[in-house]
Amino acid sequence: MRYLSGHNSNTRCRPAPHGSASWAGYSSVSLFQAPHHGSFAPPSPYSHAPPGPPPNPHGRKKAVIIGISYKFSRHELKGCINDAKCMKYLLTNRFHFPESSIVMLTGKTIRKD
Numbered sequence: 001m002r003y004l005s006g007h008n009s010n011t012r013c014r015p016a017p018h019g020s021a022s023w024a025g026y027s028s029v030s031l032f033q034a035p036h037h038g039s040f041a042p043p044s045p046y047s048h049a050p051p052g053p054p055p056n057p058h059g060r061k062k063a064v065i066i067g068i069s070y071k072f073s074r075h076e077l078k079g080c081i082n083d084a085k086c087m088k089y090l091l092t093n094r095f096h097f098p099e100s101s102i103v104m105l106t107g108k109t110i111r112k113d
Contacts, residue, residue, distance in 0.1 A: 061097045063088075066105045081106050 067084025069077045084104060091097040 061091075061095070061101050063091055063097055063102045064105065065091075065102065068105070068107050071107055 065084045065087050067080040067082075069080040084106060088099075088102055088104060091102060092099055
């Protein structure tokens, strides 16, 4: 069983069944779920807050992509910069993010004096 990094060991990551909602083909399953005894009231169909403005049809897509490899340390990671570049490619070509709305943060430092 794979564990998601950044999550505690109580959250597991496993392939989602076909047709189910998931992110990147994986569903998160918590080991501490509510007990099945007793009944829970369904959520109210009425909103208690006034409706917000309609979403912009063109959207305001923004992304920050971080690829840090900890180069020259004993905890160096492999492929982080390449993964960040692949994510940028995915966002621009599949999800139509404008390149100007994507900020890339990598271990390479560029100084502007």
